Amino acid sequence: MNGVPELLILKLLQQEEMYGYEIVQAISSRTGAVIAVGEGVVYPVLHGLERDGALTSRRKTINGRSRIYYSVTPAGSHRLADLSESWSSLTAAIQNLLTGEPHGEVVQ
Amino acid sequence: MNGVPELLILKLLQQEEMYGYEIVQAISSRTGAVIAVGEGVVYPVLHGLERDGALTSRRKTINGRSRIYYSVTPAGSHRLADLSESWSSLTAAIQNLLTGEPHGEVVQ
DNA sequence: TTGCAATACCTTGAACCGCGATGTATGCTG
DNA sequence: CAGCATACATCGCGGTTCAAGGTATTGCAA
Numbered sequence: 664m665n666g667v668p669e670l671l672i673l674k675l676l677q678q679e680e681m682y683g684y685e686i687v688q689a690i691s692s693r694t695g696a697v698i699a700v701g702e703g704v705v706y707p708v709l710h711g712l713e714r715d716g717a718l719t720s721r722r723k724t725i726n727g728r729s730r731i732y733y734s735v736t737p738a739g740s741h742r743l744a745d746l747s748e749s750w751s752s753l754t755a756a757i758q759n760l761l762t763g764e765p766h767g768e769v770v771q
Numbered sequence: 772m773n774g775v776p777e778l779l780i781l782k783l784l785q786q787e788e789m790y791g792y793e794i795v796q797a798i799s800s801r802t803g804a805v806i807a808v809g810e811g812v813v814y815p816v817l818h819g820l821e822r823d824g825a826l827t828s829r830r831k832t833i834n835g836r837s838r839i840y841y842s843v844t845p846a847g848s849h850r851l852a853d854l855s856e857s858w859s860s861l862t863a864a865i866q867n868l869l870t871g872e873p874h875g876e877v878v879q
Numbered sequence: 880t881t882g883c884a885a886t887a888c889c890t891t892g893a894a895c896c897g898c899g900a901t902g903t904a905t906g907c908t909g
Numbered sequence: 910c911a912g913c914a915t916a917c918a919t920c921g922c923g924g925t926t927c928a929a930g931g932t933a934t935t936g937c938a939a
Contacts (some may be wrong), residue, residue, distance in 0.1 A: 665896095665897095665924075665926085667865065668925085668926080670865075671865065671868060674868060675868075682887080682888095683888070683889095684886065684887050684888075685887095693868050694865070694867065694868055697860050697861060697864035698864050700927090701926085702887090702888080702889080703889090703890080703891090703926080703927060703928070703929080704926060704927070706888075706889060707925095707926095710889095726886095726935075727934075728886065728935075729887075730886095730887070731888080750865070752805055753805060753806070754862050754866075755805075756802035756805035756806050757775065757778075757779065757802070757806070757858070758862075759801070759802065760783075760802055761779075761782055761855065761858075763801065765786040765787060773895080773896055773925090773926095774896090776896090791917070791918095792916050808898090809897085809898060810916090810917080811898060811899065811900080812896090812897055812898070814917075814918060814919085815896095815897095815918090815919085818918090834906075834915095835905075835906065836915065836916065837905090838915095838916070838917090839916085839917075
């Protein structure tokens, strides 16, 4: 039932290039603090995705601050599509069970 | 990002009294096999919920088969409401981020 | 100028959850 | 009587996630 941090990170990075520290705060702010993934979650995910070729990184120095910006590769884009798809079907299935009739049949 | 099996089990049991083995198949069948929780998931959850006073059980023998039927207590009903609520807000937050505008603001 | 908060990176340890495998026992069916 | 479905149960592995800690720099405030 997992992979949510990875899904969110890929989605954010597909919209725009970002660096780790920024992602942590973006997730918190864009979900109204409902979801709060720490740095201990984000950095390992970024490294893993880069190792798998789903992301590329480049260093940038801004205001004397060194940042590592990540972008999604085509492989990463594909991975995002997969994750997004399976997340949709998962939530749909749960939603169906939660709101379905007590003796629920398949809705046609 | 967890607690989904517990949520589903509580929901099913609130609709009608069920036993473990039945729950395993009900989840599989009512979600079109998208979600498949094994017996190794269901039984420990049932025991835990009963220990916490969220469920009560009673034995029944049907066709020479011994079954343990579970029902939700008021405490269990309350727990279901909580889980359901937090699941809703979680999925809403994710959905908002997934479908939101690249520089997404809070939708009013 | 010293000290603290924020920025920005990273790793590590433990906790927890969920899963597959396995075990027991019984009833039904071929 | 062999094998499958039913019905219960536990256990250990592995994967995720988190909290905590560690380093270094910038900038502001006391």
